[in-house]
Amino acid sequence: MGVVQSGETHGIYIHQTYNAISYAGLLFCSRSGMSLIFGVMKIINVAHGAFYLAGGYIGYVAVRWTGNFYLGIAAACVGVGIIGMATERTLLRAWRDRRCARC
Numbered sequence: 001m002g003v004v005q006s007g008e009t010h011g012i013y014i015h016q017t018y019n020a021i022s023y024a025g026l027l028f029c030s031r032s033g034m035s036l037i038f039g040v041m042k043i044i045n046v047a048h049g050a051f052y053l054a055g056g057y058i059g060y061v062a063v064r065w066t067g068n069f070y071l072g073i074a075a076a077c078v079g080v081g082i083i084g085m086a087t088e089r090t091l092l093r094a095w096r097d098r099r100c101a102r103c
Helices: 006-041 048-066 070-095
Strands: none
Touching: 006 048, 048 070
């Protein structure tokens, strides 16, 4: 670990700003998904983290098999879309049709 030179501090600030913006975008996507699910379906679904994890794994496997990063992104999107549709049709649709006794 060395001393940070004066010219390197700008690079560190730019890097940290980029990290903060990308993390804020990730949190925004996660929270807007939760808000949308609750607002439309009136169901609290906290499986968004699991969907992000599944998408990351699908993308990683696709990149390892094909060597193409963009194909990995496409495979992750399609894979998580299929998992999400299956979850909605099998689990969430049954709960959506029920009415709360206290509502």
